[in-house]
Amino acid sequence: MKISDSRYGTILSIPGLMLLLVWVLIPFSYLFYLSFLRYDNINPVIFSGFANYERVLGDSAFPLILTRTFIFAFGSTGFTVVTSLILAFCLNRIVKGSTFFRSLVIMPWAVPLILSGFLWAWMFHPSFGPISDILMKLKLTSEPLNIYKNPNMAMAGIIIADGWRRIPFLTIITLAGLQSISPELYDAAKVDGADSFHIFGYVSMPLVSRPLLIGTLITLMFSFRSIDVIYSMTPGGGYAKSTYVLGAYLFDYMYEFLNFGVAASASVILIIFTLAIGSVFIYYTLKKR
Amino acid sequence: MKIRRALLKIVDHPATPYVVLSVIALFMIAPFIWMGLSAFKTHAETFRYPPTYFPENPTLKTMSEAWSKAPIPTYIANSLMMCLGATIIIVIAGSFTAYGLSQYRYKGSNMVLGLFLFTRTIPPLALLLPYYLVLMKLHLLNTRISVVLYLIYLSYPLVVWLLKGFFDSFPRELIDSAIVDGCSRTGAIFRIVFPVAATGIYAIAVVAFMWGWNEFFAPFLFIHYDELKPITVGLYYFVGDEYTYWNRMSAAGIYAVIPSLLFFLLAQKYIVKGLTSGALKY
Numbered sequence: 001m002k003i004s005d006s007r008y009g010t011i012l013s014i015p016g017l018m019l020l021l022v023w024v025l026i027p028f029s030y031l032f033y034l035s036f037l038r039y040d041n042i043n044p045v046i047f048s049g050f051a052n053y054e055r056v057l058g059d060s061a062f063p064l065i066l067t068r069t070f071i072f073a074f075g076s077t078g079f080t081v082v083t084s085l086i087l088a089f090c091l092n093r094i095v096k097g098s099t100f101f102r103s104l105v106i107m108p109w110a111v112p113l114i115l116s117g118f119l120w121a122w123m124f125h126p127s128f129g130p131i132s133d134i135l136m137k138l139k140l141t142s143e144p145l146n147i148y149k150n151p152n153m154a155m156a157g158i159i160i161a162d163g164w165r166r167i168p169f170l171t172i173i174t175l176a177g178l179q180s181i182s183p184e185l186y187d188a189a190k191v192d193g194a195d196s197f198h199i200f201g202y203v204s205m206p207l208v209s210r211p212l213l214i215g216t217l218i219t220l221m222f223s224f225r226s227i228d229v230i231y232s233m234t235p236g237g238g239y240a241k242s243t244y245v246l247g248a249y250l251f252d253y254m255y256e257f258l259n260f261g262v263a264a265s266a267s268v269i270l271i272i273f274t275l276a277i278g279s280v281f282i283y284y285t286l287k288k289r
Numbered sequence: 290m291k292i293r294r295a296l297l298k299i300v301d302h303p304a305t306p307y308v309v310l311s312v313i314a315l316f317m318i319a320p321f322i323w324m325g326l327s328a329f330k331t332h333a334e335t336f337r338y339p340p341t342y343f344p345e346n347p348t349l350k351t352m353s354e355a356w357s358k359a360p361i362p363t364y365i366a367n368s369l370m371m372c373l374g375a376t377i378i379i380v381i382a383g384s385f386t387a388y389g390l391s392q393y394r395y396k397g398s399n400m401v402l403g404l405f406l407f408t409r410t411i412p413p414l415a416l417l418l419p420y421y422l423v424l425m426k427l428h429l430l431n432t433r434i435s436v437v438l439y440l441i442y443l444s445y446p447l448v449v450w451l452l453k454g455f456f457d458s459f460p461r462e463l464i465d466s467a468i469v470d471g472c473s474r475t476g477a478i479f480r481i482v483f484p485v486a487a488t489g490i491y492a493i494a495v496v497a498f499m500w501g502w503n504e505f506f507a508p509f510l511f512i513h514y515d516e517l518k519p520i521t522v523g524l525y526y527f528v529g530d531e532y533t534y535w536n537r538m539s540a541a542g543i544y545a546v547i548p549s550l551l552f553f554l555l556a557q558k559y560i561v562k563g564l565t566s567g568a569l570k571y
Contacts, residue, residue, distance in 0.1 A: 005393050008393050010395050012386065013387075014389075027419035027420050030422065090307075103557060104318055110502075112502065112520075113503055120320065128335060133340050164317070196300050224412070254417065255510070270412050270415045274411070286402065
């Protein structure tokens with residue numbers, strides 16, 4: 001018996017999908033169920049309706065936490081995008097030493113985020129770290145720079161540590177996009193009298209915008225929810241809770257306060273925000289050119 | 290116009306990209322340099338103010354202390370076992386899924402791909418709690434399998450997506466001619482497609498491996514026995530209540546980075562290529 005081609009495709013791809021769906025759907029629906037329970041590991045577990053959501057959304061710190069989450073995610077993504085674009089354009093232009101520079105630039109990809117947090121935490125240390133010392137030696141600051149006692153600088157610190165680890169991925173994506181542009185397009189533009197700025201604006205950017213956009217959305221999604229750097233760099237949310245984001249709030253309820261119900265409803269809220277970004281990502285990925 | 294011409298002169302100068310790259314590259318490797326130098330300092334020297342840059346009495350003691358004081362070899366072995374196990378499962382299963390989605394499209398295959406991406410947009414952090422409770426009910430906490438299962442969820446969708454793009458650019462004539470020559474469709478996969486696509490699959494496998502190597506919170510929650518922890522969690526061994534053993538942490542960090550860095554630098558040529566033909570072909 002001959003199986004049709006489309007049936008064959010189904011047979012090849014469905015088993016993997018089923019496995020994944022089971023493995024995602026069970027925890028996913030379980031999470032929703034948990035979010036409606038009073039599950040604080042103290043009192044007996046009972047159904048409590050929207051009490052957990054009311055507690056999270058009614059938390060007086062919640063608007064601040066949400067603001068910080070957005071500042072962190074967009075700050076880290078913005079920093080990553082700008083640096084990656086510059087890197088990719090430079091790497092695309094050079095021939096000599098391109099492998100050398102590319103290797104240097106993508107090295108942070110091999111560093112776990114948690115280690116990135118430790119390393120930058122130490123480098124930013126006001127007394128024992130090199131950054132404050134170098135700034136003092138350059139006479140840019142008269143007293144040791146303590147980013148941990150300044151909410152804005154603490155945020156900048158975690159953005160640098162997070163972005164540092166994300167730059168390589170976006171650089172490679174953008175570079176791969178740039179390298180797939182045909183050189184004839186540049187030649188044609190030059191014949192028409194375009195200078196480097198014209199080429200950047202009318203040739204390179206439009207053609208690289210799609211991979212760049214997808215890469216940017218992935219980075220945004222990742223930094224929106226990752227708290228590795230925050231956890232290792234400014235444990236507990238740092239000075240005046242200046243780096244306390246939604247993920248950290250969720251993790252505290254799960255790991256420190258052991259209130260699983262509230263943690264679950266905070267998770268659901270985090271999921272809703274990420275899906276907003278994620279649906280844009282899916283739309284652009286599946287959209288035909 | 291004058292400003293534009295002056296700017297153009299700077300931008301078009303052949304040395305400009307090298308200058309810019311050198312500056313950013315310095316930023317990118319600065320933590321590596323600091324980690325590398327500190328691993329050869331003594332504990333006292335890391336708490337000196339102002340800080341020293343080059344170790345005053347370079348010592349190999351720190352590197353050996355980190356190796357022997359904490360079970361670093363065990364941690365690394367655990368990380369390797371978990372990441373390799375998960376990567377092998379993900380790449381083998383994902384290859385078939387992606388190949389089916391790419392070469393034998395069926396009604397709704399685009400929706401299937403969308404579902405895949407959807408599962409990946411769910412923040413893993415948000416699913417940690419239900420995973421913890423489900424694994425507890427399955428009596429899988431404190432096993433390496435728990436982390437492997439979690440890593441499969443973490444990387445499977447993106448790997449399928451990358452592989453699908455990669456197979457999309459696979460020359461269909463190669464498959465068709467093999468089938469005309471009497472090869473079955475399944476035979477063509479093993480004899481033609483996988484051997485030809487090996488480097489691309491390898492590159493994507495390395496990316497999946499890196500995602501696993503980077504994971505911290507899942508093993509942090511799922512595993513409490515020291516002999517089962519991966520290196521990311523193991524790094525916490527050097528963080529004390531009173532003070533942190535920065536020098537030993539640096540040494541341990543070097544051990545943690547070396548395996549993934551090796552994999553990575555060996556594969557980087559293929560990764561750039563794999564992503565060019567994979568993620569970006571549309």
